[in-house]
Amino acid sequence: MKYVAALVFLVALQGCATAPVEPWDKDLLSEEKMTFGSDAIQKSYEQHTYFSKEATSGGSGFSGGGCGCN
């Protein structure tokens, strides 16, 4: 059931996309804060903190090694 929901969501999301954006219209998208991964250090701090304090991990990229977080 969860997988069906995910698939439906995927298809719906693709439907939301408008016509392809041309390279000369990517002025806003080229800003650093508009990219995924621009705040890599911040994200790795957050991942480490939440991995150590909660039961959930993953989803947004490889965490880059484990820790014996007790």
Place this chain on the structure above:
Amino acid sequence: MQLKPKTIKKIKSSLALATTVLLTGVSQGHAQDTQIADAPPPSATKWTGAIANLYYSETDRVTAIEPVINLNAEFSGERKWSNKLVVDTLTGASHNGAVMSRNPQTFTSPSGSSNYTIAPGNVTLDPTFKDTRIALSSSWSQPLGENYEWSVGGNGSKEYDFTSLSVNSSISKNLNNKNTKLSLGVSGEFDSINPVGGAPVGLATMSPTKPTLGTTESKQVFDLLLGWTQVMSRSWIVQLNYNLGHSSGYMNDPYKFTSEVVAPGAGNAGDPTGTYFYDKRPDSRTKHALFIDSKYHLGGWGIVGTSYRYFFDDWGVTSHTADISYHVPISSRWYVEPSFRYYIQNKADFYRYFQVQGQSLPQEMSSDYRLGDMTAMTIGLEFGRKLDSYGKEISFRAQLYTQQGDSSPSEAYGFLTSQDLYPKLTAVIGQVIYKF
């Protein structure tokens, strides 16, 4: 004025050439604030990086300081080599899993060579918690043909009782005029665990001469990551990821245990008996995470970032994580970015607050608060200043993290009802990052 098709075509090709230098982000995963006139020649190696520090401090519990050095080299042909060194020092006291009591409780330290006593009504924290971790990671990424990119990386970390080595690799494809990126990544992690005093046999009772499994245990973790990044419009970009993970091996926490409490009906029902059972978890775990991330540009009004993750695994844990941030430029150099994160988790099947004396032991049992029913919130505020036009920047962030669960669960009875069975956790977090 209507433009003729031929004119449109000429303008298209000229602009496409001119904007190639500015094109980043969607395909590369990093953007540079470049000015064409001052950009270095394409063949020169570009060095970037960051120096950062994190200060994390829980009220009465753990304090961590984590400096990071990151160094990246970008070579011609969009080839990139990234490196990171992390040092993590931890001190303070960590919750050991036992319930609070109206009587003093004495626990054996992990080494077995000493005891510590928790006063009545105090949270059961192990004060011998101390560790230093060093981690090194390195990765290489480069284009593969016209539409593909490939990366490979490795990580190693070492702390007093834990060593980890991992490798990862991913491939991604750009489609649809670089408006769509599909990626596939895999990673393998190999951990070696050497707990202080040896790994206790799960469900054995705490004592200075606890039975141990042997001095070194191991764990393997494999992950698969499928990603889809889509430019939705001129102002909006979305990423959807699915992560499948499987761990197996030694999954217990060697330093946590569950309290045995006096059965209902007795005069001191609910009081700890003085017996504690070591943590015992399944020897494998399969987890799934579905993650969606969105960034929306509001023109001069800043950028709104939102994300949501749904997680579930075969331990019975399910969780929802929602995050929002609002990046606001307040001048040409300064910005401010408030953020908020909300997290809610349902407990693992084998999580319990205590074990009732006389009842048979389950096959698996853990009182690690991190596996319990809980909600957590983080509020944060970041200030940053651009130092030049090439990405040099300094930022400061302060956050408050609170975590709480059910302090009076329905299972509580007798003297347990007057104790806080899930003490609240509060932490302040400070972070400074200098990017160059």
